[in-house]
Amino acid sequence: MEAVLQYLITGISAGAIYAMIALGFYVMWSAAKAVNFTFGDVFMLGGVLTVVLREMGLPLLLAAGGAILIAALAGAVIERVFVRPFNKGANAIGWMLTTIAVGTMIESSTTATYGAIGRALPTPLMDQPVRLGGAGVYLQELILPVVLLAMTLALEAFYRRTMLGRAMRAVAFNRVAAGLVGIDADRITMVAFALAGGIGALAGFLVAPIVQASSSMGVVVGLKGFLVAIIAGIANARGVVMMGLMYGVLEKFVEAYLSTAARDAIGFSVMILILLLFPQGVFGRREVQKV
Amino acid sequence: MSARITGWIALLVLALTIAGFPWLGDLIGERFPTSYELRLVMRAMILAIVVIGLNLLVGLAGLVSLGQAALFGLGAHVAALLSLRAGFSFAESMVLAVAIPAMMGAVLAFPSVRVRGVYLGVITIAFGLIFVNILREWVGFTGGASGLANLPRPTLFGEPLMAVRRTSFNYYYMILAFLLLAVWAQYAIAYSRYGRAMRAAAQSENAARALGINIVATRTVAFAISAGFAGLGGGLFANLTLFVNYESFTFNTSIELLLMVILGGSGTMAGPIIGTTVLFGATQVLQSLGEWQTFGYGVLLALVLFLMPKGIVGSAAALRKRLASKARPRATGAWPNWGPGLEAITAKPDEVGQATLIADRITLRFGGLTAVNGVSMEVRSGSVHALIGPNGAGKSSMLNVVSGFYKATEGKVTLFGQLVRDAAPYTLARLGVARSFQNTELFSEMSVRENILVGGHRHYRAGFLETLLRLPRFHREERSARAEADRLLDFVGLSEFADESAGNLPFGHQRRLEIARALALRPKLLLLDEPAAGLTHGEIEDLIALIRGLADRGMTVILVEHHVDMIMAVSDRVTVLDYGEVIAAGTVAAVQADPRVIEAYFGQSLAHATPVAA
Numbered sequence: 001m002e003a004v005l006q007y008l009i010t011g012i013s014a015g016a017i018y019a020m021i022a023l024g025f026y027v028m029w030s031a032a033k034a035v036n037f038t039f040g041d042v043f044m045l046g047g048v049l050t051v052v053l054r055e056m057g058l059p060l061l062l063a064a065g066g067a068i069l070i071a072a073l074a075g076a077v078i079e080r081v082f083v084r085p086f087n088k089g090a091n092a093i094g095w096m097l098t099t100i101a102v103g104t105m106i107e108s109s110t111t112a113t114y115g116a117i118g119r120a121l122p123t124p125l126m127d128q129p130v131r132l133g134g135a136g137v138y139l140q141e142l143i144l145p146v147v148l149l150a151m152t153l154a155l156e157a158f159y160r161r162t163m164l165g166r167a168m169r170a171v172a173f174n175r176v177a178a179g180l181v182g183i184d185a186d187r188i189t190m191v192a193f194a195l196a197g198g199i200g201a202l203a204g205f206l207v208a209p210i211v212q213a214s215s216s217m218g219v220v221v222g223l224k225g226f227l228v229a230i231i232a233g234i235a236n237a238r239g240v241v242m243m244g245l246m247y248g249v250l251e252k253f254v255e256a257y258l259s260t261a262a263r264d265a266i267g268f269s270v271m272i273l274i275l276l277l278f279p280q281g282v283f284g285r286r287e288v289q290k291v
Numbered sequence: 292m293s294a295r296i297t298g299w300i301a302l303l304v305l306a307l308t309i310a311g312f313p314w315l316g317d318l319i320g321e322r323f324p325t326s327y328e329l330r331l332v333m334r335a336m337i338l339a340i341v342v343i344g345l346n347l348l349v350g351l352a353g354l355v356s357l358g359q360a361a362l363f364g365l366g367a368h369v370a371a372l373l374s375l376r377a378g379f380s381f382a383e384s385m386v387l388a389v390a391i392p393a394m395m396g397a398v399l400a401f402p403s404v405r406v407r408g409v410y411l412g413v414i415t416i417a418f419g420l421i422f423v424n425i426l427r428e429w430v431g432f433t434g435g436a437s438g439l440a441n442l443p444r445p446t447l448f449g450e451p452l453m454a455v456r457r458t459s460f461n462y463y464y465m466i467l468a469f470l471l472l473a474v475w476a477q478y479a480i481a482y483s484r485y486g487r488a489m490r491a492a493a494q495s496e497n498a499a500r501a502l503g504i505n506i507v508a509t510r511t512v513a514f515a516i517s518a519g520f521a522g523l524g525g526g527l528f529a530n531l532t533l534f535v536n537y538e539s540f541t542f543n544t545s546i547e548l549l550l551m552v553i554l555g556g557s558g559t560m561a562g563p564i565i566g567t568t569v570l571f572g573a574t575q576v577l578q579s580l581g582e583w584q585t586f587g588y589g590v591l592l593a594l595v596l597f598l599m600p601k602g603i604v605g606s607a608a609a610l611r612k613r614l615a616s617k618a619r620p621r622a623t624g625a626w627p628n629w630g631p632g633l634e635a636i637t638a639k640p641d642e643v644g645q646a647t648l649i650a651d652r653i654t655l656r657f658g659g660l661t662a663v664n665g666v667s668m669e670v671r672s673g674s675v676h677a678l679i680g681p682n683g684a685g686k687s688s689m690l691n692v693v694s695g696f697y698k699a700t701e702g703k704v705t706l707f708g709q710l711v712r713d714a715a716p717y718t719l720a721r722l723g724v725a726r727s728f729q730n731t732e733l734f735s736e737m738s739v740r741e742n743i744l745v746g747g748h749r750h751y752r753a754g755f756l757e758t759l760l761r762l763p764r765f766h767r768e769e770r771s772a773r774a775e776a777d778r779l780l781d782f783v784g785l786s787e788f789a790d791e792s793a794g795n796l797p798f799g800h801q802r803r804l805e806i807a808r809a810l811a812l813r814p815k816l817l818l819l820d821e822p823a824a825g826l827t828h829g830e831i832e833d834l835i836a837l838i839r840g841l842a843d844r845g846m847t848v849i850l851v852e853h854h855v856d857m858i859m860a861v862s863d864r865v866t867v868l869d870y871g872e873v874i875a876a877g878t879v880a881a882v883q884a885d886p887r888v889i890e891a892y893f894g895q896s897l898a899h900a901t902p903v904a905a
Contacts (some may be wrong), residue, residue, distance in 0.1 A: 082593070093355055093412075098596050099590065100357075100546060101593035102587060104586070104592070108582075109586050188772060223417070227417060228407070230413055262428060266422075271417060272399075279402060
């Protein structure tokens, strides 16, 4: 029973990371019907840049803020330079390749300059595990779902209550109509990518103390986040969050009861199977194709 | 000299160059090439085979695979495991090295090709990660990081297949033979109805479905073929290196393969070979970059996409076309032009006096919105039936139900005396239903003639193997399809535009082409969705003559239209819809006088209108 509780807690904590990344994908997809395919690298920047800025002498939170800011800027640049020109026409796929190119560049240049080996990011929340009904967890792990919840609520409030958020929803719903009422859809899309970049970097910063910040920390996690978003039906924020948490828990139980080595093979296979059963995503709605 | 002949000559030169390369040293009197260089060329040829397969997928079917390296690796591991563990012969293991990845490809493609683009990308990435994960962790079976070593040297007909410069290198020529076969297969598929169907599905799903093409099957086949090529490359690779492990087949390799396709020019015949040669050469250079090598790949990929999105061959072809095309004025022919041989189009109409379409209380709801509400209508064979009504009355929705694009929430559709229950558009097209679209849906990057040839897709009987081997029946059918396409082009007056890209046609011509393409299906029932919209007065006159001509020859036509003069001139019967319901039906004259119709159009019947003082 204690073991199950332990897996559940660490699963939810890992799932919170997937959910945050999936949320980033959701924000990008809503605005552009395209994403930064290698979003995992923006997530990585959050962790790595925090470490670098801290080593330069900045206090932890300031370093994190700086990293998030830089990642948000990177998100905006990626949108402007690598996504927008390659996202013309309904079935454009050029953005997939260009964002893969830029992701490759980010990751390999980080490896070359920062080094291939991960570095620790010490925080006070990793000092001592707390006991929770017999299960031992670090506060850093517990904080992840809390931040996720806050992030989801803040995002919903942003979409519903602020002018910018409403404009973003308008663009998501109908780009042309949004343009007709005076919304600069291109600008909004760029802001959305910056927002997603910030979300991803925040997730990277939060997870870095647990996994160590390395140039390769984002690749697989980013892909999992994207899969999670797609499986959930990418147009539904709450669904995306739920699916992220579930996937994290699933992984921990696979690790515990089946095999650590085969965790990803099993996890990905399950996702492919789910997509087979729900081509529109579990929480997605079938879009009526206009003929 | 036509581009095709230039291409074949270039291929011949390439084949001779590769074939002669091992003997270069004898010519210049040096010890070159050594086994090392021979192996490099062999590896490049193997990659080219894989890239040709990927080119079919990306360039024709418009689908992106980001896990092609895993399929390549699957072929390699199938070949390696079978010969190492099960003692299979070279030939036996090669057959399975092609077949198993091909099947895997079909399995992977099936769920994802229904929803385009991103999904397949994600699924293929996931597959690639699963593949590497299994290879790395299942040490007992695959050797893990140390891989599978010491494969037995392959033999064929008792002859060992060698790859050493000084003794024997017959395997080199075997790979060359496979490469040439791959080039041939690429050509044979691209220039056939299969290749056209793949391109059609990529450029307009709706139009392809309306012309009898099963999109899911087409894309699944495309992926299976492309995976088969990858498997072939993998099998050849394993038997060359006699050692395999997962490191050769990671995500980075998938990107490399994709980059080769795009660099060469996706969808072009020479692109894969040129892209592979250039990038494989560049890789040898990039290796000197050390830890910045991957960065170099990223830069290269971005540069190619920014500067040459069509790739080397594609850009060259575009340049050549621009230089060659003198601004030649082209004459648009008169239409409809009932030339000889067109009888075939209307040779098998629905039986005279039959009800071609019976729609029985059709209701169509989208969530809370009822677009069509209990509409019944009957259309006699050989008649022109107009469906009119104000905007949003449900006319197009009705047309979409009849052609299978929407599934009716309630009600029954009977076509040609046959109850069709939720039949897919491509099934209905094969029964004899053709349609045009309100917003013309052409295959804009295919030529005008090719657009019409896609319309003839379902008339072919030659199967895939016959097509691949170019057996007589393929040639016969292709010739007759081309002849019919030319007759249809003449019919709508577009003969001189046959080789133009459909997307470059002026609007009116696009409408003509869409109708000609629909007729290539030789339909019994033709559905036209606002064919007159955007046409000039003269063009509308011609359209009227065309529709009447078709009906007089036995074809049934259902027409959704706003243009009142046209409806009066062409229709036998009219059904009027408003808010999804039938408000009047009958002959043109009867409907015109119906007060409900007038009210639907003008808001208020004239009888109640306040007279305006003159």
